[in-house]
Amino acid sequence: MPTIYTMLTALPAGMRPDTSSLRFGICGAAPAPPKLLARFQTRYGFPLIEGYGLSDGTCASTINPIAGPRRARTAGIAFPGQEIRVFDANGVAVESGMDGEFVVRGLNVMRGYLGRPNDTVRAVVNGWLHTGDVDVSTSTQTAATRDRQR
Structure with missing residues (x-):
């Protein structure tokens, strides 16, 4: 840290x-x-x-590249096997340049919160872990766009 x-x-x-x-x-x-x-x-x-990343998604979901351009204070690109998107308030993926909530999907996402099914239903929707983190940076959106293009 x-x-x-x-x-x-x-x-x-x-x-x-x-x-x-x-x-x-x-x-x-x-x-x-x-x-x-x-x-x-x-x-x-x-x-x-x-x-x-979040503990709910096994700690790491994105990283800046080791070689290549990096921008400080950005999330980077998705780890293999993980998908990253930015969703609007209605749970719809938004295009690059739009603000929204950072969401993660993949085998890394937890199955649920122990003994807290209502919290689980709110946090994991259609396999997407809603992080609660609002994305307003183009670098994260660029990572989401790159992931969408794979």
Whole structure:
């Protein structure tokens, strides 16, 4: 999570963990500020890759590419076997550039909340996990559009 990487970048200049075997780090749980991503890469020589997910969907559903263009504070593209969409308030997939709720579908999505069937019915609709996260970024919508084109 960003807090840990912030602590690593704040270590005294002479203190440097051995990162020689690492090609990248993964950052999740919260968006990482672009300045943190840049500071970390400058200090340690490898990028932090942001991902997105919920425990309800086995923790990770999207990730920015390791090689290729990345945009800070974005969700990236869907992991293999997962579908990502943005739905409007009526539960209809919207086109790129439209705001809506980020939803996930795949074998990674939970079967339900233990002992909470009503919550399950609200959260998983027609196999789509409704995350409650509102998407207003074109990068997530672009990921959804790419996923739709596969």
